[in-house]
Amino acid sequence: MSDDIKLVGFCCNWCCYGGADTAGTARMQYPPNVRVIRVMCSGRINISMILKAYKEGADGVFVGGCHMGDCHYVGGNYKWKRRASMFEDLIEQFGIEKDRFRFEWISASEGEKFQQTMRSFYEDLNKLGSLNRKITIKKK
Amino acid sequence: MSSEFLLIRAKDELVCGLGECGGSVTSILQYLLDNDIVDNVLTIKKEGSVYDAVPVLISNSEELNSTAGSLHCAPTMVADLIPKFINDTKLAVVCKPCDAMGINELEKRNQIDKNNLYKIGLNCGGTLMPKQAKEMFELFYEVNPDDVIKEEIDKGQIIIELKDGTEKGVKIDDLEEKGWGRRENCQRCEIMIPRNTDIVCGNWGAEKGWTFVEMVTGKGKDLVNNGIKEGYIESKTVSQKQIEIREKLEGIMINLMKKFGEKHLIIEYPSLEKWDEYWNRCIECYGCRDICPICWCNECEIEKNYMKNSIELPPDPLTFQGIRLGHMSFSCINCGQCEDVCPMEIPISRIYKKMQRKYNEKTEYIAGFSDELPPLFSSTNE
Numbered sequence: 001m002s003d004d005i006k007l008v009g010f011c012c013n014w015c016c017y018g019g020a021d022t023a024g025t026a027r028m029q030y031p032p033n034v035r036v037i038r039v040m041c042s043g044r045i046n047i048s049m050i051l052k053a054y055k056e057g058a059d060g061v062f063v064g065g066c067h068m069g070d071c072h073y074v075g076g077n078y079k080w081k082r083r084a085s086m087f088e089d090l091i092e093q094f095g096i097e098k099d100r101f102r103f104e105w106i107s108a109s110e111g112e113k114f115q116q117t118m119r120s121f122y123e124d125l126n127k128l129g130s131l132n133r134k135i136t137i138k139k140k
Numbered sequence: 141m142s143s144e145f146l147l148i149r150a151k152d153e154l155v156c157g158l159g160e161c162g163g164s165v166t167s168i169l170q171y172l173l174d175n176d177i178v179d180n181v182l183t184i185k186k187e188g189s190v191y192d193a194v195p196v197l198i199s200n201s202e203e204l205n206s207t208a209g210s211l212h213c214a215p216t217m218v219a220d221l222i223p224k225f226i227n228d229t230k231l232a233v234v235c236k237p238c239d240a241m242g243i244n245e246l247e248k249r250n251q252i253d254k255n256n257l258y259k260i261g262l263n264c265g266g267t268l269m270p271k272q273a274k275e276m277f278e279l280f281y282e283v284n285p286d287d288v289i290k291e292e293i294d295k296g297q298i299i300i301e302l303k304d305g306t307e308k309g310v311k312i313d314d315l316e317e318k319g320w321g322r323r324e325n326c327q328r329c330e331i332m333i334p335r336n337t338d339i340v341c342g343n344w345g346a347e348k349g350w351t352f353v354e355m356v357t358g359k360g361k362d363l364v365n366n367g368i369k370e371g372y373i374e375s376k377t378v379s380q381k382q383i384e385i386r387e388k389l390e391g392i393m394i395n396l397m398k399k400f401g402e403k404h405l406i407i408e409y410p411s412l413e414k415w416d417e418y419w420n421r422c423i424e425c426y427g428c429r430d431i432c433p434i435c436w437c438n439e440c441e442i443e444k445n446y447m448k449n450s451i452e453l454p455p456d457p458l459t460f461q462g463i464r465l466g467h468m469s470f471s472c473i474n475c476g477q478c479e480d481v482c483p484m485e486i487p488i489s490r491i492y493k494k495m496q497r498k499y500n501e502k503t504e505y506i507a508g509f510s511d512e513l514p515p516l517f518s519s520t521n522e
Contacts, residue, residue: 046441046466047462047463047466047467048441048447048459048462048463048466048467051458051459051462051463051466052446052447052459054458055456055458055459082503083466085502085503086466086469086470086495086498086499086502087466089495089498089499090462090465090466090469090495093415093465093491093494093495094415094457094458094462095412095415133458
């Protein structure tokens, strides 16, 4: 296991962040490479935030939200779902593999799901290696 | 609401001669202005030569005559002018399909008040870049480009009329095979008849000197019927055969455009290495963003300090074009303005159209047409 894989996780306050909390209190082990950023809702995540993460050197970005119908703000995750499906196509245009981005619905009680997701995402990223953007900017 | 069809032309003989197909659009606008149904008319006007068109705002119906006639060599768009400058007046706007789609997208974003607006659509088979058109007229038509006083796209040909009255036509297919002809965006644009307007005017299926008009909305129907009643236009009924001719023409065009779409966006789509080269050309002039009819935010995220990490050029495409793609590519109407204005000739509209196509495949959202709201606003029931 290499430690230099950087994984940024945007977690919604009401579900996925709670899920991570559950995983923590139950002492379930998951890769320490993930840096969790708490947001109030997955619908609040702007595509630019994820692009910024890649730009700053993240090798993979994970977004966790509530299950469909469970959103604290009624419809935030539906809006995010739309954006996410578009985002997968977007990063490919810039030479970033689709697999470097993942989103999942994790409720506050699903600590195990959080653990499993982080593990499998980390393994996938490990196979891909650190992000080497094909589109590079040549500084003069 | 089902559409109704009519053949119309201007009753006024002067207007009838000035316009392309009987001056119908000009006389409808005259009717709107004379009867104070609208305060202003937004359209484009020939400025000097056929290669230059400027948007004009007209409030006096006598000035309308100067705007009659077609202008294919000047791809000027008017959609984004409405929210910026003239959203507070009652307005009639003459729009080609991309204008109409731009207006539709801005309406969904609450930037344009639908109720204040009369949209008069025009059939469009494509436009040409002025510079390319000049060179093309020299090369293929063997004329002095400054002698051209009128141009028209009809029956698959680009026809020009010279000062001395002679007409010359060359097939679009022949021109485009050699890399000339219409703008790339127009080649792959699949919307020739803007059915998201109130009425659509065009010459397909019409006899010479008449305009085939499709009245899409109830507002449009009232407009044409009142115009006839007030004596501005005269009308004829449309035969079933003419409707069929028009539909057939549209079908042929759409098939052709689809082929171009495949060619531009899949077969000949630039590789990542190629894009690498293109992005390295960028001089961060923000021209593409400023001209984009969909981009309307007062504060733009790509200018924020936290999105830039240096003042050096070129900007990182991920946080420059990437953010713009994420914000509006699902609504890209393929107008091609971004590519037209790019000083470094980056084929930027291809990436936007490609993203829109992918989004369309997933959600069936047609930019500029679908009633549903774009993703940031989309409904909860899915």
